[in-house]
Amino acid sequence: MAKPKVAIVLGSTCAGCDYSLLDLGPTLLDVLANVEIVYWPTGADFKLSDLESVPDGSVDLTLYEGAITNSDNEELAKLVRRKSKAVVAYGSCACFGGIPGLANVSTADDIMKTAYVETWSTDNKAGMLPQPLSKADGKHLELPVTYDTIRALDQVIPVDYYMPGCPPPLSYIEQALVAALSGKLPPRGHVFASERSLCDECKRTKEKKNLTAIKRFHEIIPDSQRCLLEQGILCMGPATRGGCKAPCVDNNIPCRGCMGPTPEALDQGAKMLSALASIIALDQETGVSEDRLIPLIQQVKDPLGTFYRFGLPKSMFRRVIPRR
Amino acid sequence: MAEEPKVGVYVCHCGVNIASVVNVKAVVEHASTLPNVVVAKDYPFMCSDPGQNMIIEDIKTKGLNRVVVASCSPRMHEPTFRKALERAGLNPYLLEMANIREHCSWVHEKQPQEATEKAKDLVEAAVAKARMLKPIETVRMPAVKRALVIGGGVAGIRAALDIANSGFEVYLVEKRPSIGGNMARLDKTFPTLDCSQCILTPMMVEAAQHPNIKLLTYSEVQSIDGSVGNFTVKILKKPRYVNEDLCTGCGICEQKCPYTVPSEFNLGLGKRKVIYFEFPQAVPLKPVLDRDNCVYFKKGTCRACEKFCPAKAIDYTQQPKEITINVGAIILATGYGLYDVKTKMPEYRYGLSKNVITGLELERLTSATGPTKGAILRPGDKKEPKNVAIILCVGSRDEKHLDYCCRFGCVAGIKHAYYIVSHIPDAKVTICYTDIRAFGKGYEDFYARIRALDNVQFIRGRPMEIFEDSNGSLYFDVFDQNTNRLIRLNPDLVVLETGVVPDPSFEQIATVLKCSRGPDGFALELHPKLRPTETSVDGVFIAGVVQGPKDIPDTVAQAGAAAASAIALLARGEVESVPNVASVNQDLCSGCGVCEPICPYTAIVLEARNGGRVAKVEATKCKGCGACAAACPSGAMTQLGFEDKQLIPQIEVLARGR
Numbered sequence: 008m009a010k011p012k013v014a015i016v017l018g019s020t021c022a023g024c025d026y027s028l029l030d031l032g033p034t035l036l037d038v039l040a041n042v043e044i045v046y047w048p049t050g051a052d053f054k055l056s057d058l059e060s061v062p063d064g065s066v067d068l069t070l071y072e073g074a075i076t077n078s079d080n081e082e083l084a085k086l087v088r089r090k091s092k093a094v095v096a097y098g099s100c101a102c103f104g105g106i107p108g109l110a111n112v113s114t115a116d117d118i119m120k121t122a123y124v125e126t127w128s129t130d131n132k133a134g135m136l137p138q139p140l141s142k143a144d145g146k147h148l149e150l151p152v153t154y155d156t157i158r159a160l161d162q163v164i165p166v167d168y169y170m171p172g173c174p175p176p177l178s179y180i181e182q183a184l185v186a187a188l189s190g191k192l193p194p195r196g197h198v199f200a201s202e203r204s205l206c207d208e209c210k211r212t213k214e215k216k217n218l219t220a221i222k223r224f225h226e227i228i229p230d231s232q233r234c235l236l237e238q239g240i241l242c243m244g245p246a247t248r249g250g251c252k253a254p255c256v257d258n259n260i261p262c263r264g265c266m267g268p269t270p271e272a273l274d275q276g277a278k279m280l281s282a283l284a285s286i287i288a289l290d291q292e293t294g295v296s297e298d299r300l301i302p303l304i305q306q307v308k309d310p311l312g313t314f315y316r317f318g319l320p321k322s323m324f325r326r327v328i329p330r331r
Numbered sequence: 332m333a334e335e336p337k338v339g340v341y342v343c344h345c346g347v348n349i350a351s352v353v354n355v356k357a358v359v360e361h362a363s364t365l366p367n368v369v370v371a372k373d374y375p376f377m378c379s380d381p382g383q384n385m386i387i388e389d390i391k392t393k394g395l396n397r398v399v400v401a402s403c404s405p406r407m408h409e410p411t412f413r414k415a416l417e418r419a420g421l422n423p424y425l426l427e428m429a430n431i432r433e434h435c436s437w438v439h440e441k442q443p444q445e446a447t448e449k450a451k452d453l454v455e456a457a458v459a460k461a462r463m464l465k466p467i468e469t470v471r472m473p474a475v476k477r478a479l480v481i482g483g484g485v486a487g488i489r490a491a492l493d494i495a496n497s498g499f500e501v502y503l504v505e506k507r508p509s510i511g512g513n514m515a516r517l518d519k520t521f522p523t524l525d526c527s528q529c530i531l532t533p534m535m536v537e538a539a540q541h542p543n544i545k546l547l548t549y550s551e552v553q554s555i556d557g558s559v560g561n562f563t564v565k566i567l568k569k570p571r572y573v574n575e576d577l578c579t580g581c582g583i584c585e586q587k588c589p590y591t592v593p594s595e596f597n598l599g600l601g602k603r604k605v606i607y608f609e610f611p612q613a614v615p616l617k618p619v620l621d622r623d624n625c626v627y628f629k630k631g632t633c634r635a636c637e638k639f640c641p642a643k644a645i646d647y648t649q650q651p652k653e654i655t656i657n658v659g660a661i662i663l664a665t666g667y668g669l670y671d672v673k674t675k676m677p678e679y680r681y682g683l684s685k686n687v688i689t690g691l692e693l694e695r696l697t698s699a700t701g702p703t704k705g706a707i708l709r710p711g712d713k714k715e716p717k718n719v720a721i722i723l724c725v726g727s728r729d730e731k732h733l734d735y736c737c738r739f740g741c742v743a744g745i746k747h748a749y750y751i752v753s754h755i756p757d758a759k760v761t762i763c764y765t766d767i768r769a770f771g772k773g774y775e776d777f778y779a780r781i782r783a784l785d786n787v788q789f790i791r792g793r794p795m796e797i798f799e800d801s802n803g804s805l806y807f808d809v810f811d812q813n814t815n816r817l818i819r820l821n822p823d824l825v826v827l828e829t830g831v832v833p834d835p836s837f838e839q840i841a842t843v844l845k846c847s848r849g850p851d852g853f854a855l856e857l858h859p860k861l862r863p864t865e866t867s868v869d870g871v872f873i874a875g876v877v878q879g880p881k882d883i884p885d886t887v888a889q890a891g892a893a894a895a896s897a898i899a900l901l902a903r904g905e906v907e908s909v910p911n912v913a914s915v916n917q918d919l920c921s922g923c924g925v926c927e928p929i930c931p932y933t934a935i936v937l938e939a940r941n942g943g944r945v946a947k948v949e950a951t952k953c954k955g956c957g958a959c960a961a962a963c964p965s966g967a968m969t970q971l972g973f974e975d976k977q978l979i980p981q982i983e984v985l986a987r988g989r
Contacts, residue, residue, distance in 0.1 A: 204965040207921035207943055215928050234924075245923035246964035271919055271966025273975060278964045282925045285962030289928055 011067040011187055014046040014058060015097075016087050018073030018080040018160070019107045024098040025049045025072070027174035031181065038184050055083075058090060066090045068187040070097040070170075074107040074320070075158040079151035088164040093192060095183065095199075099173040099265045101160040104320030106173075108157045111319050111326035112311065115153040155329070159321050168192070170199040173265035173317065176251045200250035204269050205262050208253045209244055213237065217289040221306035224261065235261045241313055246272065246279035265317050274323045276314030336367040336462045339395040340454060341386060343377035343402035345432055350375075352436035354447040358401065361451040365458045369393055378408045383415040390419035397461040401429040401454045422466035424910055424972055429457035452985055459980035467971050470908040470950045474560030475659035476901045479504065481552055481840060484512020485531060485883060486875025486890040487664035488538050493894035494662075495543035499901045502656055503538060504547045504566055506836060509613035510535050512666050516596065518697040518705075520883055521746040522777030528612055528700070535614040548615060551836075553653070555843050558932075558952040559870030560659045560906035570649035572620035573606075577644035580616035582608065584636035584645065592624045594702070597695045600710060601702025606636045606645075611700050620645070659906075660870050660897040663846070663854060664890065665837040667876040670726035670733060670830035678796040679725060679827060685711040686805060687797065687825045690721075690743050697750045707754045709824045711803065716758060716824035719751050720807075722794055723764040726830030733830040735851060738880040740828035741768045745778055747826055748787045760787045761820055763794050763809050771882060790818060797825060831880045844868050845931050853879045864893040868932070869954070870906070872896050911955035911972045913948045919967035920945040926959035926968055935959060 015025070028035060044050065045066055046058040069091040075081050088094055099105040110118060119136050123129060141148045160166050170179055179199035186192050201207065213234045222239040229235055235242040235256060243264035244256060255262055268275035287303060307313060315322055340362040344350035355373045362371035370389055374382045377400055389395050398421070400412050405428040413423035431450040439446035476499055480491045483505030491503040503510065514520075515535075517527035538544050553565040573584075584606045594603035596610050606620040626633040627647065637645040669689060673682035681687045686709050688696075699705040709716045721744045726732040741764065748760040767789075769778040781787055794809040806821045833852045841848050847855040847867040854873045857865040864872045874890035875881065881889070900906070913934070915926075922944035927935045934952035937944045946968065948959075960970040969975070 202919055203967075204921040204923060206923035213922070213924045216923075216925050217928060245921070245925055249921065269919065269965035269967075271916070271969075271975070272964070273966075273979065278966065282962050282964035285929050285958065286925055 010041060010043040011190075012045045012061070012065060013042045013187070014066045014069040014087060014091065015044070015050065016046060016058075016069060016071050016083055017048065018071060018084065018101065019076040019157075020073030020098070020100055021106075022049055022072075024070075024174045027177065028180065030177055034181060038188070041188055042184075058086065061090055063089050064092060067092050068183075068192075069094045071095065071101050071160055071166075072097045074100040074104045075154070075160065075163050076107050076110065077151040077153045081163055084160060084164045093167040093187075094160075094164065095168040095170055096160040096166045097170050098175055099171050099267065099317045101166075102169050102171045102321075103267050103318040104157050104159045105265075105317050108159070108318070108320040109312065109316070110157050113327075114155045114329045119153070156326050157320050162320065167195045168197050168199065171248065171265065171267040172200070172251055175199070178252075179250060198248070198270070200248045200266055202270055203249050205244035205247045205249045205251070205253055205256070205266070208249045208251070209234075209256050210253070211235065211256065215289075216286040218283070218287045219290070221303065223306075223308060229259055231259055235259075241283075241307065243275075243279055243314070243316075245282055246275050263316050264314075267318055267321075275318050276311075276322055279314050280310075334396060336397050337369045337393070337395050338365075338367045338397040338399060338458055338461050339386065339389050339393065340365075340368055340371040340399045340401065340458065341377050341382070342371070342373040342431070342450075342454070343382070343400065344373065344375045345402060345436075346375060349402070349432050349436045349450075352440055352443050352446050353431060353450045354443070357447050358431070358450045358454055362399075362401075362454050362458065365455055367397075367462050368458060369395060377402050378411050383411070383418075386412070386415050387419040390416070390421055396421065396425060397464060398426045399429060399454065399457045399461050400426065401431045401450065401457065403432040404428075404430050404434075422468075424467040425461075425464050427457045427461040427464060429453040456981045456984040459984045460977050463974070463977040463980060464972070465974075467910045469910050471905050472560055472908075472951050474900060474904055474906050475562075475657050476904060477501065477656075477658045478660045478662065478897050478901060479562070479564055479656065479658040480662045480664055480874075482512070482664035482666055482834075482875075482877070483507070483510030483538075483546075483548065484664060484666045484875065485514040485534070486666065486877075486886045486893075487512070487662070488531075488534050489887050489890035490662045490664060490874050490894040490897070491538055491544050492534065492541065493891055494898055494901075495538075495541045497894075497898045497902075498543070499898065500543050500545065502545045502547060502566075502658065504550050504552060506549070506551050507609060508549045508571070508617075508619040509609040509615070510538065510546065510548060511610070511612075511614065513691070514883060515610060515612075516598075516691060516698070517694045518699075518701075518750065519746065521742045522771070522773040524746070524749070528698075532612045532614070535612070539614045546615065547654070549619060550654075552840060552843075555661070555840075558934075558949070559868075559900070560951070562658050562661055562870065564656050564658060564661075566654045566656065568652040568654055570622075570651055571617060572622065572645065572647055572649050573618055574644045574646045574649075575615065575617050577642045578617050578640075579642050579644075580608075580618075581641065582618070583639050583641060584618055587635045587639040589633070589635060590624065590626060592621065597702050598689070598692050600692055600695055660872065660900050661844075662872045662874055662890075662893050662897055663837070663840065663844075663866070663877050664874040664893075665834045665840065665877045667831045667880070668834050670832050672726055672827060672829050675732060676726060679722070679794075679825075680797045680799060680805070681827055684797075684799050684803075684805060684825075685709075686716075686803075686823060687827065690740070690747055690826055690828045693747050693750065693826050697754070707751060714823075715755050716751070716822075717755065718820075718822050719748075719758060719760045719824045719826060720794075720820050720822035721747055721760060721762045721826045721828065723762065723828045724793070724830075725827040728765060729830075733832070733851065735880065736768060737828075737831040738768070738885075739882040740830075741766075742771070742774050742777065742882070744826070744828045745769070745781045747828075748781055748784075752784060752786055758786065761790060761822070762787065763790050763792055765791075765793060771884065792818075794820075831876065833877060837877055844871055845933060846871055849879075851879075853877065864889060864896050867954075870900060906951065908950045909953065909955045911957075911970055912950045912953040913955070913957070913959050913968055913970050915946045915948055916967045916969070917945045917947070919965060921965060921967070922946065923964065925962050925964060929958050929962055931956065931958065 069087045096102045242261035244262040247264045248266040272278045359371045417423045478501045480487045494501040550568045556563045588604040588606045590605045591602040593599040695701040727737045791812045792809045794807045797807040849855045856863045872893040874893040875886040934949045957970045
């Protein structure tokens, strides 16, 4: 039997997902020995033409990492879709838009201006911006077009499997690769993660959820045994899929929600907000007056970045509507 | 879902209520184009028998498995149409209503075209939800055919008697040594001036002797668990240090006891013995030994009561006893206390001057069983007062204190004026009032009668601060709004008709029961007009002043009504859970614990499972408020009939642009 063909491709990504593959350690060597890598630019010297040259539908498994932020990402996504039998949205960016998805609060023009003109460390008095097409000495250079709205992979091509996480947990990488090698992939649409929220895996003791104050992480030294949310720290655990085995909360760091919404949740951020609204000042039987409520809500310093850090493009909002 | 939805849509004209504004035919036409809609019809009155039969017929012949009725508010006729579905053999919860009357034709009377478009949208949204509806099965549980009445005042006694007379067992729990409540303290009742105890004591005795009533006096409710039809109540019976089975109520112990302390029943005005009857007609007629003041308990000496008791009933070793009972219904009749004018209104000198008393204290001074044996003598010097000022609305109808009316202070004050002038014919009484609210039957006649007396004067005005001069005389100024004159009064006795607050014990009971209270602390009824005896907790009813200030006739009437509600429940013998309960998918629940503390009905428990914990909903306790479903951050908790998967398609129809 021929070795399964595997492609690992990069959209808009920090390549952290690639590094997580290295965390497999010696297992990675076994994997590499048993598969045929047809395309993995971070792993070896592959050119796009290598991928283009394989027959359509011949790649058994493609791991696509990163969000779709520009025309280049979109073309690559469509190419691998054509070439592959199964495409995995690999990592939070591919699954939900991830950190790049936070750009949906802005527009491509504004981002370019910030990046190339307005930052303190930039010296660009002429206000030059990257152009899609530049000509010099009779040659021309084409740049990808940056999109206003960042998308997750399945908003561009049909996706067979999802493996969320920033980066995805090792155990699921192993599980997926083993499944692919043995030809026993789960039914389409499967998410390589737990069905329950992170709280299921969190070892902290939970007493009563009654928030009287919201604390930023640097403001207190949290009790290492007790639920972080109960101590006033915005931990996204209750609204986030488990499966990572809670390494962040084990190390006194609140969950930031990288594993995405739970299976029945339509919108991770809205779910967390709704939960938070329900448990704030629970001891006040007759409700909380506006005088007390407003300062309490203002303690949430970055609502969008807290509740939608990894999932804005796949949320019900998708993006902030730009001011005209 | 295996079965393909087959939706029937029925649009009601509601006579002209809907049809005069909304083009009903156009709505039907639109509905018939919607996916899964098998049949769409209109009818002048869908709620009528022919209207309902139309639905039943179509379910049977066309195999409908979802029904949408576009008519009035579901609050009106949802039960009607649910029953129609049930009669046709369909689960009643496969019905969805579109409110095209209150939400459409009535509010858009002048815009028929837009109203028609809106009605189409409302129907389309209802169809979108109906497609996703699932059958709901309710749970039936047997109800314990026994009731508990908390509070042994006139409300509690009346309610207990009514329940007992209808053949059900009832526990009547009273925290004081005797039943009777505040009414037992009154000398006479207005407007008829019957002797209060003369009309109350026969009821007290009847309650004590009734075979269906189990009287638990000197007892307090410790905890209440469970839900409608099956409450488990723990009651602590405090020790009387008297064996109630042996005691004959002869009263020798009380006579022989050498020590006295202020009497609680007489509001501190007189003394009582350390072993005592609360009042001569106490029910049960068994004494109580006040351990805190007993010399035997303090120093180990005396034992006079034990020595002289002919029945050998004194038992110094008695311990508090916890009694656990099971009941199907609970009536709260905890009554009232008086507003704390001593600390909240020092300007009236109550507690500072002995000659400023409350109306209830005057009742004790007038009563033949009171500290003065019925002679009205002012507490300061035991002399007959000749010049009495009665101040109404003390703390009541005052934004700084209680903003509500106490509902009996006016006529009580008028009655108190009568007490004074009938006992001391040469006395002069001045009543300072805000308005006279003599609204009850016969109250106005009574007011007119007293107002006509020469020695009773009425001043419309609230007194200013009361002062006491160096020889102990009281004086204050009041601006008479009727004559625009400032009047100075020099009364030798001031009677304050104080505001009324819920009895302090109610707060704890309400907290245990999770029974809603209004901003003033009184029990909140389920509907102020239509369901005045029910509370937010199923199976818990309210009688008397626990719901809000009222006079004796209203209290007794409400007690009867509360008893009737409880009897209806006990007679039915079973309770049915509400359909729209919360339901948790335990495979998805991670036990984060957000839902548990926010449930107002303690219907959610976290139970251990597979080394972790998961939420569990007790369907009989759940009222379907949906708080947990909204709060659940993982989506494991849903509210049946209002699941996200049902609501989102509905919202999507309404939220799409045109």
